[in-house]
Amino acid sequence: MVFSSITFLFAFLPIALGLYFLVPRSWKNGVLFLISLVFYAWGEPVYVVLMLFSTLLDYTCGRMVRRCDERKSKAGTKFWLALSVAANLGLLGFFKYSGFAVSSLNHLLGLSLPVPSPSLPIGISFYTFQTMSYTIDVYRRRVDVQKNILSFGAYVAMFPQLIAGPIVRYVDVAKELDERKETLEGFACGVRRFLCGLGKKVLLANTIGQVWDGIQSSTLSELSVLTAWAGILTFAFQIYFDFSGYSDMAIGLGSMMGFHFPENFDHPYASRSVSEFWRRWHMTLGGWFREYVYIPLGGNRVGPLKLLRNLLVVWFLTGLWHGASWNFVLWGLYFGALIALEKFLLAKPLQRAPAAVGHIYAMAAVLLGWVLFSFESMADAGAYFGALFGAGGAFLDGQALSLLRENGLMLAVMAVCSLPMGKRISDAVLARDEKPGWFLLEVLALAALLVLSVAFLVDASYNPFLYFRF
16 A cells, blocks of 8 residues: 555554553653554555564664674674675665666666566665664764664654655664653644644645646647746645655654654755755755765765766765666766766856856756656656757747646745745744744644645545655
8 A cells, every 4th residue: 555645644643642652661662663663564564574674684783783893803893784784775776676777787788587576665765774874873883782672673663754754864863762851842843843744745745736747747848938947846846845844744743752853954945056955955865875975985085086976976876766767867967967067167156156146047957857857758858858948839828827827826835935034934923922822823823734734635636745655
């Protein structure tokens, strides 16, 4: 069963949180592990076994790395680290990339090998990266080994962020796994964050996503220039509010239970360069690749050719992480090339240029990148690129006018909500919530947001989570 809606989450949450808060503190990690497995089993009953295997594997590897380290056995520590990394990448490679690899070989070499097609376990790209981070950091002596397997299982399977991130490295929550405090203030902040994320997902991402689906399914080669640009803008807003909305929900749920998950987005569409955009978008994935791939390769502390190599390796892997398809690989390399260009040539000109120039450049580059991301077919991507630059034959047509007339207000609201001004407005309101009138207004607004979101969920059949497939 695919996680195509969050209806189950609403039925599951009261029971899960009730159990979590009712049990003694010494039982909380065990209960969190259990309810997380139940949550995952609702969508992937078979692959719970895979998650349990991954949990046991990395728990064992972490213990053995520390034991070999204490015995001064470098060969032993490297063996257990290599086993953890190889096993995790092997699982990810088989379930996510085996079909892509074989079909690519068949195409390139003219072979007819049978193409494997295992179903992709939900969230495998997220939890394999998380468990690897634990073993690597134990090897680096950056964290203490976790001796309680239930606590480690709670970290691996933690249901708030299990399915679509943010990617929580063990070092981020190591202390809170053993010592955390659930407070009324943290719970209230968590509820607020969860409901805001729910609204972003259901009211904004789902609504604008239907507009994009209509454009994407039309005859791409006949789109006017304005329709094509407005269309890819709708996708940009859909994927931002979809993914950042889920991240907000995960962070909010974590806060309710005493965890502080890392932020995953920081108004990326306010960026003035592609490099800045990727410091603000999916920050936990960027941090993971920086910590475990880019820096070990030498990072910035190398010559120009090796720096270029490092960037392209990281961005090739970033693209491949998102999906087993050449469009994702090209999407990653596209951004890697732009970031390399900025490092070598454009950094100073962009700093000296007016803010508006940098912002227009960054947004144009990002929107062009979203075309590669959204179309797995290179023919469709090529047709859409052509439409963006006039191949459809018209700059403006009735479809474009209708799109802007029916969705202009929605696009304007999304623009405000995606930029720092939206946060400044919400912060100004929240700063007054100590006053009884403002506090009551906030409670009513959040209640209305919940009712409206639930109403949209009940009424709508369109409710994709874009990052569940990664």
